[in-house]
Amino acid sequence: AQSVTQPDIHITVSEGASLELRCNYSYGATPYLFWYVQSPGQGLQLLLKYFSGDTLVQGIKGFEAEFKRSQSSFNLRKPSVHWSDAAEYFCAVEGSNSGYALNFGKGTSLLVTP
Amino acid sequence: DAGVTQSPTHLIKTRGQQVTLRCSPKSGHDTVSWYQQALGQGPQFIFQYYEEEERQRGNFPDRFSGHQFPNYSSELNVNALLLGDSALYLCASEVAEGAYNEQFFGPGTRLTVL
Numbered sequence: 567a568q569s570v571t572q573p574d575i576h577i578t579v580s581e582g583a584s585l586e587l588r589c590n591y592s593y594g595a596t597p598y599l600f601w602y603v604q605s606p607g608q609g610l611q612l613l614l615k616y617f618s619g620d621t622l623v624q625g626i627k628g629f630e631a632e633f634k635r636s637q638s639s640f641n642l643r644k645p646s647v648h649w650s651d652a653a654e655y656f657c658a659v660e661g662s663n664s665g666y667a668l669n670f671g672k673g674t675s676l677l678v679t680p
Numbered sequence: 681d682a683g684v685t686q687s688p689t690h691l692i693k694t695r696g697q698q699v700t701l702r703c704s705p706k707s708g709h710d711t712v713s714w715y716q717q718a719l720g721q722g723p724q725f726i727f728q729y730y731e732e733e734e735r736q737r738g739n740f741p742d743r744f745s746g747h748q749f750p751n752y753s754s755e756l757n758v759n760a761l762l763l764g765d766s767a768l769y770l771c772a773s774e775v776a777e778g779a780y781n782e783q784f785f786g787p788g789t790r791l792t793v794l
């Protein structure tokens with residue numbers, strides 16, 4: 567069955583520290599991969615996406631993600647976290663088996679401490 | 681340019697009632713998708729509308745129905761509300777043409793069923 571797993575429900579990092587949020591997927595073929603961020607009371611904002619080609623993709627707000635086919639992973643990283651990065655982060659996939667639908671993970675809640 | 685807008689922002693209903701949620705897509709977008717996001721979960725795909733027809737449907741009962749109007753706006757209807765229908769309902773719009781187009785999300789409608 568197709569699935570998206572975000573193993574960490576909550577993550578706490580200090581401001582200025584580096585960040586890595588994990589995402590693993592289970593799909594028959596390489597799907598389209600996405601990271602979204604959701605702040606309280608806000609809709610989902612796309613941070614970055616991967617379709618093909620270079621496995622390291624750059625996104626907005628200083629985020630990047632690396633696609634690793636052998637590990638079926640698409641982890642999100644940021645070298646230095648700002649307090650404004652505190653939010654809920656969702657990994658999502660869209661593939662031939664899911665048609666037009668985005669299949670989301672359960673999300674990781676990021677808390678940033680001073 | 682207004683993004684995706686949804687109304688109302690919040691809604692409180694009782695079990696057994698019916699509800700209609702509305703979505704206006706981003707300017708130039710012709711495709712609308714609806715997602716349900718339960719508390720602490722990632723969004724779940726309900727259905728997608730294109731050219732006033734339901735193009736794809738997720739694993740939701742027939743109590744969930746929708747409509748798309750000629751101006752591309754859309755409605756989500758839920759009949760015979762259950763407590764479990766309490767959630768944030770997100771609308772997303774995109775342009776259908778092309779291999780892939782980003783889905784832009786609205787801020788959502790928070791539905792509470794008592």
